[in-house]
Amino acid sequence: MVDVNQLLDEAIKETDNLQENEIFLIRDLFKGYVWNRIPVKDRLLLGTLFLNQVNRTGGNIQAIEKTSSNQQRYEKICK
Structure with a gap:
């Protein structure tokens, strides 16, 4: 069973690893096999x-x- 709130927290934390001005999709924040296992x-x-x-x-x-x-x-922007 997948907890969407936990996935949201993981996605938000993963944005810290992005570089400034990097463009991404949510699926880019997860490993491929993890993303594919999410219904x-x-x-x-x-x-x-x-x-x-x-x-x-x-x-x-x-x-x-x-x-x-x-x-x-x-897009991750500079603030």
């Missing part, structure tokens, strides 16, 4: 929660455009 419904929920967290905190992560497959892209 699709939980991935969608994780995406929504991550976007809400980014918009609410106004930290050094900024939502930018979506990809052609409708995945939200983010």
Whole structure:
């Protein structure tokens, strides 16, 4: 059973390892096999929660455009 709040915490912590101006998708914050083991419904929920967290905190992560497959892209900015 996957705890989406725990995954959200892990994703937020992993953003500390990104370089300034680096563009990423949420799936980039997880190892491939870990991401593939997360059920699709939980991935969608994780995406929504991550976007809400980014918009609410106004930290050094900024939502930018979506990809052609409708995945939200983010950028780590300097604050």
